[in-house]
Amino acid sequence: EADIYQTPRYLVIGTGKKITLECSQTMGHDKMYWYQQDPGMELHLIHYSYGVNSTEKGDLSSESTVSRIRTEHFPLTLESARPSHTSQYLCASSLQQGVYTEAFFGQGTRLTVV
Amino acid sequence: AQKVTQAQTEISVVEKEDVTLDCVYETRDTTYYLFWYKQPPSGELVFLIRRNSFDEQNEISGRYSWNFQKSTSSFNFTITASQVVDSAVYFCALSEAGNTDKLIFGTGTRLQVFP
Numbered sequence: 602e603a604d605i606y607q608t609p610r611y612l613v614i615g616t617g618k619k620i621t622l623e624c625s626q627t628m629g630h631d632k633m634y635w636y637q638q639d640p641g642m643e644l645h646l647i648h649y650s651y652g653v654n655s656t657e658k659g660d661l662s663s664e665s666t667v668s669r670i671r672t673e674h675f676p677l678t679l680e681s682a683r684p685s686h687t688s689q690y691l692c693a694s695s696l697q698q699g700v701y702t703e704a705f706f707g708q709g710t711r712l713t714v715v
Numbered sequence: 716a717q718k719v720t721q722a723q724t725e726i727s728v729v730e731k732e733d734v735t736l737d738c739v740y741e742t743r744d745t746t747y748y749l750f751w752y753k754q755p756p757s758g759e760l761v762f763l764i765r766r767n768s769f770d771e772q773n774e775i776s777g778r779y780s781w782n783f784q785k786s787t788s789s790f791n792f793t794i795t796a797s798q799v800v801d802s803a804v805y806f807c808a809l810s811e812a813g814n815t816d817k818l819i820f821g822t823g824t825r826l827q828v829f830p
Contacts, residue, residue, distance in 0.1 A: 636820075643823070644818075649817075689758070691760065705762065706752075707759060
């Protein structure tokens with residue numbers, strides 16, 4: 602069983618609020634990711650990190666920002682939430698290896714902005 | 716460009732039926748990796764299998780089996796004797812050797828197994 606945790610699981614928040622979605626893993630993985638999953642189920646990579654102090658934007662443009670100050674922690678922040686940010690956000694991590702290894706996913710945060 | 720297509724949006728079966736989930740991929744790389752993930756109602760994605768492009772052997776794990784065919788760019792997933800607990804959304808995904816930071820997901824297939 603993967604040791605990657607996301608909080609909160611569910612969040613309903615008003616427009617304009619600042620929010621931070623937490624993601625922590627206890628596996629010592631270097632690589633971490635944030636995916637956004639729309640209601641049609643498709644998953645899009647929005648941010649990833651190779652390690653401490655490394656952050657990169659993914660394929661889907663996002664108004665969110667991320668930080669990686671500690672290996673185990675990869676929080677995602679929205680400075681001003683909007684209804685268009687309503688989605689499920691999934692965090693994942695994997696080992697930094699030459700040969701690709703599978704990513705382990707958290708249970709997700711379902712965000713609703715009203 | 717890389718792409719994963721799961722043409723079946725939703726499949727419903729009755730328990731004990733066999734079911735095959737289709738996955739077709741596109742890539743220009745000769746070295747790539749293919750994955751299947753399961754997303755139960757609890758939300759997390761559970762890793763099921765990884766295949767690299769040089770390994771075309773089919774794999775069986777209990778009631779699960781995977782058929783990788785490079786000639787048709789397909790990586791299909793079969794559940795034998797389905798059970799209610801198999802109900803979930805299943806995602807096929809692709810990662811290219813030169814870009815292993817990114818998993819390209821298909822749109823998923825929702826499988827409902829009725830008792």
